Every structure is written in C-alpha cells, then in structure tokens.
Amino acid sequence: MMQSLELVRPSKAMDCIATVVASDWLTPTIKSIRLDLHNPDFAFLPGQSVWPKFERDGKRFSKIYSIASSPSQCPIVELCVSRVGWSSAYLQDLPIGASLPLRGPYGLMTIDRLPTLPRLYIVEGSGIAPIKSQIEWLYEQQYEHPVWLVQANPETPDELPYEDLWRSLTLQWPQFRYFETIRPESILQTIASFRNGIVSFRNGIDLDDFEIDICAVDDRSSQIRDAVLAHGANAAAVRSESFHAF
Numbered sequence: 001m002m003q004s005l006e007l008v009r010p011s012k013a014m015d016c017i018a019t020v021v022a023s024d025w026l027t028p029t030i031k032s033i034r035l036d037l038h039n040p041d042f043a044f045l046p047g048q049s050v051w052p053k054f055e056r057d058g059k060r061f062s063k064i065y066s067i068a069s070s071p072s073q074c075p076i077v078e079l080c081v082s083r084v085g086w087s088s089a090y091l092q093d094l095p096i097g098a099s100l101p102l103r104g105p106y107g108l109m110t111i112d113r114l115p116t117l118p119r120l121y122i123v124e125g126s127g128i129a130p131i132k133s134q135i136e137w138l139y140e141q142q143y144e145h146p147v148w149l150v151q152a153n154p155e156t157p158d159e160l161p162y163e164d165l166w167r168s169l170t171l172q173w174p175q176f177r178y179f180e181t182i183r184p185e186s187i188l189q190t191i192a193s194f195r196n197g198i199v200s201f202r203n204g205i206d207l208d209d210f211e212i213d214i215c216a217v218d219d220r221s222s223q224i225r226d227a228v229l230a231h232g233a234n235a236a237a238v239r240s241e242s243f244h245a246f
C-alpha cells in the first residue's frame, strides 16, 4: 500500500463503464465492491464519490456512493455499500465481471493537499467509505501528524467494516490511533472521554487542535457534529457528510 503520490485534481466529471472485479462481505450487511473503470484519465480526490446509473422498470436513475480506496489504486476504485434498499442491493448482488455505468467524481469533503494539522475521523456504518480513502492516502504519504479514527456500526455493532485493516495500521503507523466503539451510544462517550482527559493527548493536543471529518447516515452526522462542538472542537475545522437517500 506504500506509494507516494501527487494528488491529481480532477478537471471534470466523466462517464465510465466499470467492471466488477471483486465483491466481498465486510460485515453481514456491508460489502466492499471493487470496480475497474478502464480509464487511465479518471482521477479523484480522497473523499469524493461516483454516481452509478441504474435502470428499474424502464426508469433510469442514479445514486451517489463514496469511493473507499486511495486515488493511488486508480483506475480500480472500491465502493463500500450498506444493504438498505433496491439500489444498494443491486450493487451488492452484481456478479464479478458485470458492467456498471457511472459518472464521477463529485464531492467536497476531500483532501486536496497534504494537511498540516492532526486529523480526527468519526464514522458510522458505511460512512467509513470516504474516510478510508483519506486515511489510506495519508498513510501512503506517511503523514506525520496524528490521525485518529473513531468507528461504530449501528447495523451490526460488534462487526466494524475494515476493523482488521485499522488494527494492523495501528501497528504499522505510529501516528494512527483506532477507537472501536461497539455500543451505539459509545461513539459519543468516546468523544466525551477525549474531553475529560481519559484518553491522553500526546504532546498536549486537545480536541480543538484537530481537523475533524464526520460521516454517518441521515441526522446522525449532525448529532455527532453537535457533540464534538459541545466538547470544544473548533467549528471552522469540523466537516460532516450525511449519507441519505435522494
């Protein structure tokens, strides 16, 4: 995974016909789906998304899914999809070799250069997708500031997507800390523990020293955002993305 890479800022969105090259369960409801975009010009920033195109009962529509892999893997991109309704089940059930038209990239909760501050990521469920892309890219750059991940999964609380990856990254990358929270209320307790000093901050850093990205479903993102602000985070350094159905 170690690979130094200059980020290529995508000039515009493009259409691709992707091929499914892998499809693996990460939890009982969440799948990793790897797509070959067959397009050497496709570029994206960590945290961006694509819009797969669907057709159902003669109607065409599109839904947005974050890219879960680092840009260094292009033209392979990974999606991390939670099974909730028709579109997500369609993606999860695509066999290896199936074609999927899509358009992208889009999205603003990105890294467009190497950041300079400690980074705290707080995610629930498949909200890990855009954050995994960011963390993998930061690891490839051997980012020298703290990178902390707080993860929960309300769908199956004791099974967290990519938990083995995060545990092994903890051993390989001293800047990385992983907080697994396996009870639904624990994510807010973990944030409170940062504030109360239960979790020690190396070099005296505090919650308001972090840039914080939050990604969860529906109004959970804003609930978590309110909690980090209540615990002293710097509002200008907090971003959140909400997975909701269009």
Ligand SMILES: Cc1cc2nc3c(=O)[nH]c(=O)nc-3n(C[C@H](O)[C@H](O)[C@H](O)COP(=O)(O)OP(=O)(O)OC[C@H]3O[C@@H](n4cnc5c(N)ncnc54)[C@H](O)[C@@H]3O)c2cc1C
Pocket: 049, 063, 064, 065, 066, 067, 079, 080, 081, 082, 083, 084, 085, 086, 087, 088, 089, 125, 126, 127, 129, 130, 217, 218, 241, 242, 243, 244, 245, 246
């Ligand atoms: C910016 C953005 C990025 C997104 N990225 C992803 C992604 O990387 N992975 C992903 O699985 N989904 C992602 N989504 C959600 C995705 O676009 C679809 O809305 C979702 O898959 C539901 O579509 P559906 O047709 O399967 O079900 P629908 O019948 O449309 O589902 C309806 C219900 O599912 C709930 N829901 C939507 N998304 C999720 C989810 N991820 N987990 C649990 N419940 C959900 C909504 O509350 C909604 O009530 C993203 C949404 C946005 C806005």
